[in-house]
Amino acid sequence: MKTQAAKAASQIKKELKSQFPDTKFSVTSDTYSGGSSIQITYKDGPTKQKVQSIANYWVAGHFNGMIDLYEYDSGKDDRPTAKYVFVNREMGYEIAEKLEAEMRDLYDQPDIPKHKSFKVNGYFTDILREMRRRYEKISLVEESK
DSSP, rough: OOOOOHHHHHHHHHHHHHHHSSSSSEEEEETTTTEEEEEEEEESSSOOHHHHHHHGGBBBBEEEEEEEEEEEEOTTSSSSOOOOEEEEOOOOHHHHHHHHHHHHEEEEEEETTTTOOEEEEEEEEEHHHHHHHHTTOOOOSSSOO
16 A cells, blocks of 8 residues: 555656656655655756645645644645655756756856856856756756647
């Protein structure tokens, strides 16, 4: 018999596959004494925010840090849920190479090593941090209708 988290994970995967048919998603669930969670992992594809907004439909509630309590949202009794849903978007090698070249050209730093810091708008940063910031904002797929 499937747990509620496993049922929710199955429905999330089905929804993601219908929305983004060209992206491969790994959707797994875990149940433990304090609740349950779902882990979504994929490479490139849609933005993390877009996937998270779809997955949030199956989140049971939220943690309220002010009173140190998990609060269940009302109105979700009609579907399986999990306490937490985590989304991890991994950057593919081809995209990393493209973004790295773009960063080196943009900041006129052709020979700067990946771990070296340099100034952008008066602040120190590094190529990998700036690449990640830009990557979070781009979607590499078109949504299906």
